[in-house]
Amino acid sequence: MKAEDKILDAALKVFASEGFTGATTRRIAEEANVAEVTIFRKFQSKENLLKEVLIKNRAEISELDILFRIESDTDIATDLCNLGKKIAKDLRDKKKESKHRMLMFMLFEEGRRRPEVAEILTSVFQMYISRLSEYFEVQLQNGKLRNINPRSTALAFISYFVHTSLLRGVVDDCFMGDINEEVERFTDIFAHGILKTADTKVG
Amino acid sequence: MKAEDKILDAALKVFASEGFTGATTRRIAEEANVAEVTIFRKFQSKENLLKEVLIKNRAEISELDILFRIESDTDIATDLCNLGKKIAKDLRDKKKESKHRMLMFMLFEEGRRRPEVAEILTSVFQMYISRLSEYFEVQLQNGKLRNINPRSTALAFISYFVHTSLLRGVVDDCFMGDINEEVERFTDIFAHGILKTADTKVG
DNA sequence: ATTGTAAGTAAGTAGTTACTTACATATATT
DNA sequence: AATATATGTAAGTAACTACTTACTTACAAT
Incomplete structure (x- = not known):
């Protein structure tokens, strides 16, 4: 190296x-x-080092785009659960020393002080939200969802993962037991929250 | 003063x-x-000043406990929506120069470096989650909710507000339009996610 | 064998920061 | 009026930090 x-x-x-x-x-x-x-x-300079760090990892983050591409399974609840597990896994992957979490922390912390950093955080989130929105949009047109706003829905979904990942970095694991189980519980609530009720279809 | x-x-x-x-x-x-x-x-010393700042505001935060006490309205969806609006309002209250958001930022940032700070963040969250859990527990016993885990549900609910409030501090308002509207959308999804389906009762 | 390049060692500079000391002033209490 | 207490002014100290300069070493290419 x-x-x-x-x-x-x-x-x-x-x-x-x-x-x-x-x-x-x-x-x-x-x-x-x-x-x-x-x-x-x-x-x-140190200043310039930060700039280069951002440039390098911004490129890396852009590839992350794939993470939010949903491998559709016909069942929305399953889709979301799988996506959730994928995101949660990525945000705590020890192999790469959790680069994404390190970046997330840095973006949140330095973003408040440096507009260039805030701009990166913004664009990363916009990318994530766009990806997810698209999915909700499609499912909405398929008539599978209640009358929800795709963008707000995407933000709500993402919020859970970012927040718990940030929280875990501070208070490690004191609120949450098994991560996959927690993710299942969340996505279960979330899916029920946006899906047209099963009963409606049956009745 | x-x-x-x-x-x-x-x-x-x-x-x-x-x-x-x-x-x-x-x-x-x-x-x-x-x-x-x-x-x-x-x-x-500067170190000791931080300590005193934490002591002072910890006391203040403990009083915040009230914020999470739900004024029940018989309708859970309305309860959650009102609670959400109350929390969102508090987290951006300009009159007190948004003391809670300032504290939140500090706890998240310094918590990663100082165990005493992390400990405070932990206890604050535990308080919030306990309050909310109790509510869900009661409604669960009232037979109004699906089979959800009260604690996980509380965490999921809180995550949205903490995350959007942190996000707003960095990227101000670029994702979200009117806050109350966003809160309504979120709590709508959330309520539908945990409630026993209306159709079940009707049918 | 000579030269160029990437890296290390060592010493130093200028600015900043937490914190101190010494002295002055204003206000309140006795 | 005398004294104590709270605060300000000013100057300074020791440590640290970003960054520089000058010289050395290792190695690869010509």
């Missing part, structure tokens, strides 16, 4: 856990196993 | 917007309209 990439990865990690102000170039260098001066040779 | 209180209020404001590390005692002093040295005379 090249020094530049090691630094970028380390920087994301340290920025996410200490915040931009709290992160020191020394710690980033330690984390990356490079000399501190290498950071400045490659990235000129 | 006494210097001590001016400092505590200013500190919450600055801590919430800049983070603990990013907040300087100079800025807090400016914000409070006191000399910087007064901060140290009253609070000894």
Whole structure:
């Protein structure tokens, strides 16, 4: 792994856990196993390092687009449950040291201070919401859903996952037991909330 | 207003917007309209100032308990909608410069770094969830709800409000139109998600 | 063998920050 | 009037941090 990439990865990690102000170039260098001066040779300034971290991960996030593409199963409740599990799994995947959660934290924290960061958070959310909205829109036209607003519905769905994932980063696992079970419970409520009642069809 | 209180209020404001590390005692002093040295005379250290800010606002937050007490209206959908509007209103109340949102941001941000802060966030959430759970529990025994888990349901409900409130602090209002309308849409879905279907009763 | 490149070591600079000390002033209490 | 208490002004200290400079080492290409 090249020094530049090691630094970028380390920087994301340290920025996410200490915040931009709290992160020191020394710690980033330690984390990356490079000399501190290498950071400045490659990235000129801490400010610019942040910029590059965002650029790199923005690209990575865009590919995440796929995560929100629903593999339709004819059954909406099952669709949502599977999607939910997929999202929840991704937001706590330890293999990639939970890059998405680190990014999420950074975007939320630094977004309040830096418009460029807020702009990224905005566009990421817009992407997620668009994807989900499309799905709801289609199901609405299929006559399977009650009279709901697709965008608001998408936001509500996503809120649960982002919030619990943020919460888990702070209070780890004290509210929630088994994650899959929790997701099942949530998506069950959610699906019932938007579907035309089964009874209506039967009756 | 006494210097001590001016400092505590200013500190919450600055801590919430800049983070603990990013907040300087100079800025807090400016914000409070006191000399910087007064901060140290009253609070000894920045660290200790944070502690006192938490103590003061923890007491204030405990009173918030009332917010989650549901004024029952016999109709669960209406109950939840009213509760939602009450929460949403409180989380953006400008009169108190949105103290709750400032606190929320601070608890989420600093909670990841300071166990004492995480502990507060935990207990605040536990209080909220308990209150709501009780309500769901009762309605469950009244036979009005589907077979849901009260605690998971409470968490899901709260997630929407915390998340949208956090989001609003970063991307202000770009996803959501009129807040009350959004809340109505969400609580409509949510109520339908947990209630025994109307059709069942009719048919 | 020479040169170029990527990286490390070491020392230093300038600015900031938490916190201190010493002294002055205003206000309230006795 | 005298004293105590709360606050301000001003100057300074020690530590830290972003960033620089100068020199060295390792290695690959020519």
